[in-house]
Amino acid sequence: MKDRRIIIVTGGRLGEWAIPIIGPDDYIIGADAGALFLVRHGIRPDIALGDFDSVTAEELDQIRRFSGETHDYDPIDKDYTDTELAWRLAVDKNPREIVMVGALGTRFDHTLANVHLLRLAARANVPACLMDEHNRIRLVTRKLRIADHGFSYISLLPLSETVTGITLSGFQYPLHEATIEIGQSIGISNRLQEHEGLIEIDGGLLLVIESRD
Known part of the structure; x- marks a missing residue:
């Protein structure tokens, strides 16, 4: 399989x-x-x-x-x-x-x-x-490449208590080795700036939600 x-x-x-x-x-x-x-x-x-x-x-x-x-x-x-x-x-x-x-x-x-x-x-x-x-939801434990498939927004939400070392490439709002704790909304409604983006984390579980209205 x-x-x-x-x-x-x-x-x-x-x-x-x-x-x-x-x-x-x-x-x-x-x-x-x-x-x-x-x-x-x-x-x-x-x-x-x-x-x-x-x-x-x-x-x-x-x-x-x-x-x-x-x-x-x-x-x-x-x-x-x-x-x-x-x-x-x-x-x-x-x-x-x-x-x-x-x-x-x-x-x-x-x-x-x-x-x-x-x-x-x-x-x-x-x-x-x-x-x-309206949505595609995935979970990142290390890295994820995202291509532009017509979703307007890309949001990042911790599924673990803390996600560390968050680095975004190819996004409108980049991050470099950032930390997001569960309950924070800093990762909501980002956008791709290039045809493909890369999400990398050092530790934790990070939900990646591609969405459109």
């Missing part, structure tokens, strides 16, 4: 914008209502999983018929959300990259928990991001 990308589609905010993200060679995991979204758009999940409490019995039957595999979980006797189950499965497959859509939505508790899942991929040295129509 090292040469393939895994797409996870989970049951948060989804729309037609999500379809072009999925490529023909991607390995696809549908979590709960995310699996229903896929089959309704004619996309066959390689694996559908979850407790499926967000779909009807008829919709679950549809998911089973149009998925490669279906993994059912008891809604009470499980330790993780459906999204985390999908994420852990993806990390264990050691892919080239993990991209998750449908992870951001109206439930802020779920959204924040899903952002924290980036730590699991970072520990396994698997590149990963969360995407919706």
Whole structure:
């Protein structure tokens, strides 16, 4: 799986914008209502999983018929959300990259928990991001190159208590070996000044959020 990308589609905010993200060679995991979204758009999940409490019995039957595999979980006797189950499965497959859509939505508790899942991929040295129509969220543990893909803003927020040695190249507001503590907003709304930017840190966990209105 090292040469393939895994797409996870989970049951948060989804729309037609999500379809072009999925490529023909991607390995696809549908979590709960995310699996229903896929089959309704004619996309066959390689694996559908979850407790499926967000779909009807008829919709679950549809998911089973149009998925490669279906993994059912008891809604009470499980330790993780459906999204985390999908994420852990993806990390264990050691892919080239993990991209998750449908992870951001109206439930802020779920959204924040899903952002924290980036730590699991970072520990396994698997590149990963969360995407919706307005945002791409990644986690930096050492360095990250960012190309201009049409996002207006790039914001930096610590996921650890402190991030040290932050150096930015190719940005409108550069930094050199700066430190940002959790709760500070100095890293909000930067912009690329060149076609590509470089983010480097010495220590900590730094969220990089590319966004547009």
